[in-house]
Amino acid sequence: MSLISVKDLTVSRGGMPVLEGLSFAVSAGEVLVLRGPNGSGKTTLLRTLAGLQPPYAGEVISEPESVAYAAHADGLKATLSVAENLGFWAGVYGGHDIEPAILHFNLDALRDRPAGNLSAGQKRRLGLARLMVTGRPIWVLDEPTVSLDAASVALFASAVKAHVAAGGAAVIATHIDLGFEETVFDVTPFKARMDVVRDDFDEAFL
Amino acid sequence: MIRLLWRDITLAFRSGGGFGLGLGFFLILVTLVPFGVGPNGEMLSAIAPGILWVGALLACLLSLDRIFALDFEDGSLDLLATAPIPLEGVVAMKALAHWITTGLPLVIAAPALGFLLHLDSAAYRWLIVTLLIGTPALSFIGSFGAALTVGLKRGGLLMSLLVLPLYIPTLIFGAEVVRRGAGGFLVATPLAMQAGITLGAIALLPFAAAAAIRVALR
Numbered sequence: 132m133s134l135i136s137v138k139d140l141t142v143s144r145g146g147m148p149v150l151e152g153l154s155f156a157v158s159a160g161e162v163l164v165l166r167g168p169n170g171s172g173k174t175t176l177l178r179t180l181a182g183l184q185p186p187y188a189g190e191v192i193s194e195p196e197s198v199a200y201a202a203h204a205d206g207l208k209a210t211l212s213v214a215e216n217l218g219f220w221a222g223v224y225g226g227h228d229i230e231p232a233i234l235h236f237n238l239d240a241l242r243d244r245p246a247g248n249l250s251a252g253q254k255r256r257l258g259l260a261r262l263m264v265t266g267r268p269i270w271v272l273d274e275p276t277v278s279l280d281a282a283s284v285a286l287f288a289s290a291v292k293a294h295v296a297a298g299g300a301a302v303i304a305t306h307i308d309l310g311f312e313e314t315v316f317d318v319t320p321f322k323a324r325m326d327v328v329r330d331d332f333d334e335a336f337l
Numbered sequence: 338m339i340r341l342l343w344r345d346i347t348l349a350f351r352s353g354g355g356f357g358l359g360l361g362f363f364l365i366l367v368t369l370v371p372f373g374v375g376p377n378g379e380m381l382s383a384i385a386p387g388i389l390w391v392g393a394l395l396a397c398l399l400s401l402d403r404i405f406a407l408d409f410e411d412g413s414l415d416l417l418a419t420a421p422i423p424l425e426g427v428v429a430m431k432a433l434a435h436w437i438t439t440g441l442p443l444v445i446a447a448p449a450l451g452f453l454l455h456l457d458s459a460a461y462r463w464l465i466v467t468l469l470i471g472t473p474a475l476s477f478i479g480s481f482g483a484a485l486t487v488g489l490k491r492g493g494l495l496m497s498l499l500v501l502p503l504y505i506p507t508l509i510f511g512a513e514v515v516r517r518g519a520g521g522f523l524v525a526t527p528l529a530m531q532a533g534i535t536l537g538a539i540a541l542l543p544f545a546a547a548a549a550i551r552v553a554l555r
Contacts, residue, residue: 184555204412
């Protein structure tokens with residue numbers, strides 16, 4: 132039984148299709164790594180999986196409210212402390228305990244520091260720690276390792292491993308090798324053909 | 338959702354500008370008016386209801402673009418849109434937080450500033466009542482305007498142009514209640530109209546604003 136699957140999916144950005152004819156399924160315990168050059172549509176695909184934008188064609192099949200999304204921006208508030216930022220998201224997602232996430236991502240010493248005073252890598256770690264307090268089975272991650280050092284990448288990889296071992300799944304767009312068993316999905320062959328004329332006036336207008 | 342309300346209020350207090358900005362602007366405007374129009378007490382008390390209401394409205398407008406723009410820039414809005422809270426609830430809570438941090442302080446400060454403008458003593462009661470009833474409408478209508486312009490760089494001007502016409506009914510009825518109250522006339526009709534606008538805005542606009550945000554995020 133797959134947690135999330137897409138069937139004949141076309142995704143668009145600004146009304147222009149960027150990827151078409153995508154079909155894949157991710158089951159519990161599986162990590163799907165998306166690869167492709169910059170601008171190939173990985174982010175657009177991930178936003179569609181997260182439900183932030185509707186599919187241009189085809190469908191995304193998943194349980195409602197099962198996806199936790201993490202993008203380039205971490206969604207941190209500079210004037211809130213590390214624990215407050217994490218506590219807020221834990222509260223929004225139904226009150227999960229923030230201690231395991233803080234300890235796992237090595238944020239214990241930074242607990243009371245305002246997020247505005249963190250380094251880029253520390254912010255990223257806090258942004259990723261948020262995933263652990265969402266309690267959602269599918270993690271959809273867009274370039275999660277940006278600005279992380281090697282030790283932090285290892286922390287992140289072990290968090291993903293623990294998550295999928297507990298019956299979760301992850302879809303990750305990344306350019307580096309994270310060192311776990313993964314299914315690699317290259318989006319390059321699915322690039323939408325630009326020569327097909329489409330009636331997309333409404334979409335482009337919006 | 339209560340968490341979101343608390344977070345927004347905390348943020349407004351900690352980052353200074355959010356909380357003090359509207360109140361400071363209101364204070365400056367009202368203290369400057371007597372210098373501009375002269376110290377004639379009769380004239381001041383005649384224009385006081387209008388000045389106080391215009392000041393409250395502009396003070397509210399000043400902090401509107403912060404409602405969603407900050408969350409949009411740091412990515413929180415994406416995350417809130419995928420969170421278990423309905424986006425309509427997010428909008429309603431953020432509008433409520435905006436009212437608590439800008440509208441409510443104006444209501445509390447208005448009587449003191451009414452004194453500066455020689456506001457008729459019979460009108461104080463009505464000034465507080467109309468501001469209390471009317472300012473939530475300003476925050477909810479404003480949240481709709483802010484949602485429409487959330488994806489735009491420097492959408493502040495466009496937002497003001499969109500929102501100001503929608504503010505006018507609240508302004509007219511609000512100032513009318515205070516004016517009638519000062520003259521000892523019946524205030525029931527404009528007060529009921531204003532309350533109707535506020536309730537309508539609270540009931541409908543979170544849905545419109547949530548739809549606008551969904552379009553902006555795609």
